[in-house]
Amino acid sequence: MTEPLLSIRDLTVDAPTRAGSKRLLAGVDLDIGRGEAVALVGESGSGKSLTTRAVMRLLPAHFRVQGAIAFEGHDVLSMDRAALRDFRGHRVGMIFQDPRAHINPVHTVGDFLTEALRTTRAVGRAEAEERAEALLADVGVRNAGTRLRQFPHQLSGGLLQRVMIASVLLAEPELLLADEPTTALDITAQSDVMAIIEEQRVQRGLSLLFITHDLELAAACCERLAVMYAGEIVEQGGHVYTAPRHPYTRELLGARPSVEHRSKRLPVLSYTRERHEELKARHEA
Numbered sequence: 001m002t003e004p005l006l007s008i009r010d011l012t013v014d015a016p017t018r019a020g021s022k023r024l025l026a027g028v029d030l031d032i033g034r035g036e037a038v039a040l041v042g043e044s045g046s047g048k049s050l051t052t053r054a055v056m057r058l059l060p061a062h063f064r065v066q067g068a069i070a071f072e073g074h075d076v077l078s079m080d081r082a083a084l085r086d087f088r089g090h091r092v093g094m095i096f097q098d099p100r101a102h103i104n105p106v107h108t109v110g111d112f113l114t115e116a117l118r119t120t121r122a123v124g125r126a127e128a129e130e131r132a133e134a135l136l137a138d139v140g141v142r143n144a145g146t147r148l149r150q151f152p153h154q155l156s157g158g159l160l161q162r163v164m165i166a167s168v169l170l171a172e173p174e175l176l177l178a179d180e181p182t183t184a185l186d187i188t189a190q191s192d193v194m195a196i197i198e199e200q201r202v203q204r205g206l207s208l209l210f211i212t213h214d215l216e217l218a219a220a221c222c223e224r225l226a227v228m229y230a231g232e233i234v235e236q237g238g239h240v241y242t243a244p245r246h247p248y249t250r251e252l253l254g255a256r257p258s259v260e261h262r263s264k265r266l267p268v269l270s271y272t273r274e275r276h277e278e279l280k281a282r283h284e285a
Contacts (some may be wrong), residue, residue, distance in 0.1 A: 175208070
């Protein structure tokens with residue numbers, strides 16, 4: 001069997017509280033193969049974004065992280081500063097939910113895009129700007145040369161997310177972590193951004209971990225879905241959207257809005273933590 005590009009085993013994250021310790025992730029297992037697209041879905045607070053930040057080692061220092069995260073067979077949790085810098089800068093790219101929160105507002109778009117190329121790869125400014133302009137055009141930004149000289153506040157949310165995607169692709173990563181990249185956008189911009197991510201992923205042969213609330217979108221762009229509840233993956237596979245087996249997954253799918261069927265009221269999720277613990281205990285027995 002081919003070794004997965006990213007392998008997560010028994011990942012557990014605990015956060016200290018005044019009352020002691022709170023478990024945020026509980027034994028997460030997930031593999032992503034080369035060129036594979038996997039979606040992580042679930043309610044807010046289920047642990048989706050926390051999982052991606054654990055992979056990137058972006059969690060607060062006082063959090064206790066246990067388990068194993070391997071990228072190309074290398075242990076991410078034990079990487080030294082140099083290895084971690086290479087991992088974050090060249091191996092894995094993170095597309096965040098809100099681009100305005102992750103792009104320096106006092107720098108031009110061109111400076112933001114070319115900084116890593118100029119400082120870590122010793123690429124000259126002219127060549128770096130040429131690469132950035134070409135990539136902006138690839139992700140659907142018109143008048144790319146003009147955009148390089150503008151500041152983030154001069155761009156719409158959709159354009160700024162395209163800039164974020166271009167900045168990630170400039171590093172030529174092998175894996176994309178997309179943390180709800182369309183949440184802050186209007187419906188038209190959402191569709192455009194997801195089409196760009198999928199097109200670039202396929203063209204470049206990249207792997208993708210896509211965090212989303214949108215089950216239909218996840219099923220449309222990913223080969224496999226993993227469903228999270230209370231810090232655990234309760235079900236995963238290619239069958240999840242069409243033939244869910246776990247009761248929480250079935251309720252989650254049943255609660256989504258439909259353009260085909262009218263309903264006075266959407267179903268309310270009745271799956272509880274108590275029910276979850278009961279099923280776990282029965283399975284372990």
